[in-house]
Amino acid sequence: MKGIHLITNGKLTEKELQDLPFLQHDVDYIHIREKSKTAQEIQTIVSFLLEKGVPKQKLIINDRVDIAAINNCHGVQLAYHSLPVDVVKGTFPELSIGKSVHSLEEAVHAEKAGANFIIYGHIFHSLSKKGLSPQGISRLQEITQSVSIPVVAIGGITPENAQAVLKAGASGIAVMSGVWNAADPLEILKQYQSVFNNGEGGRH
């Protein structure tokens, strides 16, 4: 789970989809997180990416375990409204299961239930979580010290603050609006990458 997780913005446009096969070289994982799209639409997105050479091992599907399994993707990302981790684990042991958590208690519970990694946030103030108070670096550190599975940090992470996130024990960083809203997404991704390359890097 080490590295950069690029998460789709929930309203992926045709233009953004066309860009993904180019951006994929500079990220470690792509999360297809398009809650308002139908299964058919998400399957079309995944098929397009696979045809364009995106490795299936880079793809993580939000919520839809069936789509992850059908395409032999790396894994599935489960939210509070998704199927329970242990239930998914039992039927789909080949999938890497990520769980989105927002507290230490949820993080510990996810690990016990069999999650392969967690996404924890939001760490900093972020455009997509306006008005909600962020978790901050010290809580992130508490989480990374309390679970042995990789922690991917999400929320307001910039190339500038990413080093502090990795120092707090995060294995990966999840990026969304910072990349999608950028004039040059590739340039931003290279800035994130340099943090991993120059810094001490994540744990796993």
Add this chain to the structure above:
Amino acid sequence: MKGIHLITNGKLTEKELQDLPFLQHDVDYIHIREKSKTAQEIQTIVSFLLEKGVPKQKLIINDRVDIAAINNCHGVQLAYHSLPVDVVKGTFPELSIGKSVHSLEEAVHAEKAGANFIIYGHIFHSLSKKGLSPQGISRLQEITQSVSIPVVAIGGITPENAQAVLKAGASGIAVMSGVWNAADPLEILKQYQSVFNNGEGGRH
């Protein structure tokens, strides 16, 4: 696929859910069709029904192949916005796959793609398809004569017109508002049942 398919109304209440374990004895299949509910909510419904003794072989899940697979349900019902039949078939050969179709062309295509049965409609004017013109009995007959997989008819089917539907070659009938809106759902189901018991019955 012979018999009565009771389909949830998309806004299943707690009261209706509590009734299902009693109604199940008088139906052959229960379709959980709750598009606006989350995966977690649908899983909770399925777990409840299984705990209350509803046989998993009576349960068909709409759209969510993962939930059908996890619970070893009879099958999954796919709509136009769902994952494609052939793709689901390849990964989940143990599931019975139903496809919802609205024309002869779609019916033939579904059979070729590997569907185990189709739901075709709407046959008569129905509360849930207001303003759309119904397919009618003769088109239903054309479909049942053109495919070899079972055809379940849906839409405005009453205990009074059900015999004509079976005579047109339908294996099963799908019921929704006629049952859920009834003052006594069990009484209505018994009326549907008597059509199967007294009449010539469906094909499969």
